[in-house]
Amino acid sequence: MSQSQHHAISKNLQDVQARIAAAAQDCDRSSEEVTLLAVSKTKPASDVALAIDAGQLAFGENYVQEGVDKIAHFAGHQPPLVWHFIGPLQSNKSRLVAENFDWCHTIDRLKIAQRLNDQRPASLPPLQVLIQVNISDESSKSGITLAEVPALAAQICEMPRLQLRGLMAIPAPEPDNAQQLAVFKQMAAAFTQLQLSHPQVDTLSMGMTDDMPAAIAAGSTMVRIGTAIFGARDYSAATKS
Numbered sequence: 520m521s522q523s524q525h526h527a528i529s530k531n532l533q534d535v536q537a538r539i540a541a542a543a544q545d546c547d548r549s550s551e552e553v554t555l556l557a558v559s560k561t562k563p564a565s566d567v568a569l570a571i572d573a574g575q576l577a578f579g580e581n582y583v584q585e586g587v588d589k590i591a592h593f594a595g596h597q598p599p600l601v602w603h604f605i606g607p608l609q610s611n612k613s614r615l616v617a618e619n620f621d622w623c624h625t626i627d628r629l630k631i632a633q634r635l636n637d638q639r640p641a642s643l644p645p646l647q648v649l650i651q652v653n654i655s656d657e658s659s660k661s662g663i664t665l666a667e668v669p670a671l672a673a674q675i676c677e678m679p680r681l682q683l684r685g686l687m688a689i690p691a692p693e694p695d696n697a698q699q700l701a702v703f704k705q706m707a708a709a710f711t712q713l714q715l716s717h718p719q720v721d722t723l724s725m726g727m728t729d730d731m732p733a734a735i736a737a738g739s740t741m742v743r744i745g746t747a748i749f750g751a752r753d754y755s756a757a758t759k760s
């Protein structure tokens with residue numbers, strides 16, 4: 520591990536925190552309303568360790584086995600790390616998520632919710648879950664429509680081993696800030712609506728490296744940032760699982 524890489528990740532984290540603070544200030548929000556999730560997919564545990572050294576405790580992973588390996592690597596860390604599963608989830612991988620992660624952002628069908636509820640070990644707190652909404656990306660198979668949210672939310676609330684915390688979205692890439700904002704505002708409206716029937720709902724997960732300010736302006740409470748913290752990803756070396 521080179522000294523320069525060490526400084527890069529910790530400086531990048533500071534820069535991202537400063538950008539979160541600036542974006543929050545621009546819309547009269549407190550930066551404390553926005554949690555930074557460091558997305559470490561495809562990155563080695565040594566990079567995660569550098570981020571932890573810099574004070575980062577919440578991490579997002581997309582690939583089940585890669586995430587489980589990192590969770591095992593850092594098991595017992597104090598203060599505790601919080602691991603969020605943010606990738607597409609196949610049924611045959613749900614047990615690993617239920618047994619290892621703290622959060623799952625990508626609930627988009629009843630069957631997956633039921634499996635996670637059945638498989639969540641009694642020794643752990645309930646799995647914290649978000650419903651993934653397909654807000655604008657017609658090419659993606661992940662996520663449900665806004666119209667389908669209330670029914671799935673009601674079903675999840677019947678499941679004792681899951682705790683519904685809110686909504687998540689990955690909008691289609693869109694270079695224009697005003698267009699990004701318009702899409703994120705639809706999510707924020709749905710989030711406010713969901714809170715009326717489910718007051719415990721407190722998390723709106725949206726905003727990545729290229730659309731973070733618009734997400735915060737619309738009301739995001741959790742931004743998922745990879746590239747701006749860890750640098751560009753090399754997918755050829757990634758464990759796809």
Ligand SMILES: *Cc1c(COP(=O)(O)O)cnc(C)c1O
Pocket residue numbers: 558560581605606689727728729743744745746747
């Ligand atoms: C990869 C990924 C991110 C991070 O994206 P960056 O553009 O690198 O910040 C956030 N959310 C999800 C669901 C991802 O898959």
